[in-house]
Amino acid sequence: MTGLTGAGLGVGVVGGGFMAQMHSRSARLAGARLVGLSSSTPERAAEAAQRLGFERGYGSLEELLADESIDVVHVCTPNALHAEQAAAVIASGRDVVCEKPLATTVADATALTEQAATASVTGTVPFVYRFHPLVREARERVARGETGRLLTVTASYLQDWLLTSEDDNWRVDADLGGASRAFADIGSHLVDLVEFVTGDRISRIATRTRTFVTDRAEHARVTNEDAAAAVVETASGAVGTLLVSQVAPGRKNRLHLEIAGSTESLAFDQEHPETLWLGRREGSVLLPRDEGQNSEAANRYSVAPSGHPQGYPEAFASFVADSYAAGRGASIDGLPTFEDGLRAAVVTDAVLRAAASDGWVDL
Structure with missing residues (x-):
């Protein structure tokens, strides 16, 4: 920002x-x-x-x-x-x-x-979540080839705010929230982060969806999903898993991404956004948000000195500031536009179709 x-x-x-x-x-x-x-x-x-x-x-x-x-x-x-x-x-x-x-x-x-x-x-x-500095650092490391060839992706987005029948919200109403709930609302973030960091798109998907709580305090016969699990293949040939849930006790907003490359792995956890795990055959490390150790792409979004925690509110503010700058003619790297929103809709639709057909769906 x-x-x-x-x-x-x-x-x-x-x-x-x-x-x-x-x-x-x-x-x-x-x-x-x-x-x-x-x-x-x-x-x-x-x-x-x-x-x-x-x-x-x-x-x-x-x-x-x-x-x-x-x-x-x-x-x-x-x-x-x-x-x-x-x-x-x-x-x-x-x-x-x-x-x-x-x-x-x-x-x-x-x-x-x-x-x-x-x-x-x-x-x-x-x-x-694109605007966390260490997400930009992860993206830079992949783009520079430091992770090597992409092999596997393990990603999840877990919450617990709709765990019980007493928990309710307009999103459980398919007429207001849509045919998909958990995946459309938070799985869209997960897929966007996977594709943004890796630069690789999901090309095939097989899924299972579940509605565990069908009757809630103010909504009966709920049809959109509480959780979704997917197996994916990417355009480059990598394989991976995605898990999305709004009924995971103790998880408040845990978006976790781990990718394994042929030379290095990396992992980002949104609940602990100030470090990036770098996995190596020997000498795995935690990389902090630190101007002296991070790339220019990451440092652009560091609004507080190292050691002064920043997180979701700062990422959100950076997104809005970049949106305004783009509206005034600036060219902004990594700005999520309507095209990215359309991509999320395409993937969400594929998730529902794969679950309904009990098979693979090509994107």
């Missing part, structure tokens, strides 16, 4: 929940002006606007888009609303930051990607 890249920008946010909080905080750190927020009702919009520091609340997206002082809009609403709302922002000629999943279907994600390109607006999706 470099400089106040959002200085002078007027920001609007659609939605008033946790993700709206993260987006608005990051926009403020980038120097942007928090102009307006819309939510499901005028009352909720007014409350959220006051709580998050916006100048005003709007009763609808249409009212928000009528405010000419807003330059960029963040879409932070339930998944099923993303496609329609992001399309409206694009049609207004504004840049858009849309929460993931970009859309709940491949067709909608494709349409949004094409609409953004045609309108020449910047559309980004917050795959924010």
Whole structure:
């Protein structure tokens, strides 16, 4: 994150929940002006606007888009609303930051990607784990050939916030969250990280999905998955496993990636983002986030001196700052765009099709 890249920008946010909080905080750190927020009702919009520091609340997206002082809009609403709302922002000629999943279907994600390109607006999706400095360090090491030929990938994203029948959320409703839940919401992050770090795309996938808790406090007959497990092959010929779960006791937000190359392995754990494990036949080490030991690509996103921990909030702020810079014409390496959101939708669709067919699906 470099400089106040959002200085002078007027920001609007659609939605008033946790993700709206993260987006608005990051926009403020980038120097942007928090102009307006819309939510499901005028009352909720007014409350959220006051709580998050916006100048005003709007009763609808249409009212928000009528405010000419807003330059960029963040879409932070339930998944099923993303496609329609992001399309409206694009049609207004504004840049858009849309929460993931970009859309709940491949067709909608494709349409949004094409609409953004045609309108020449910047559309980004917050795959924010790309912005941990040591994720960039891992990517650089792979790109420089230090890991050698990619052999295997072991990756997981585990949470426990939907463990019991008393745990509930709008995401378990397929009409709001989509046909896929665990994989669309957090598996998309996992696949993005795997492909971003390795530079290698998943080419085939076989999966199992499970809904362990079908009846929750406010939702009965839940159909979207609590967990998904996959075996994958990559374009280069590597093999791997992916495990995604929102019912893993004790795991709050544990995104873990380990890749094994012919000369070196590396592992990153989002719950401990200040070190990168480098596995060697002899002399495995923990590499810290440290300007003197890290690459320029990693150091660009180090906003605190070594020994002063940084994590998810800083990664999120770096993503938003880079999104604003791209909207102003800067070329940003590794910025997740609508094309990456479309890729996530394609992989999620393949996960569901593979589970339904009990076989391999080619991507």
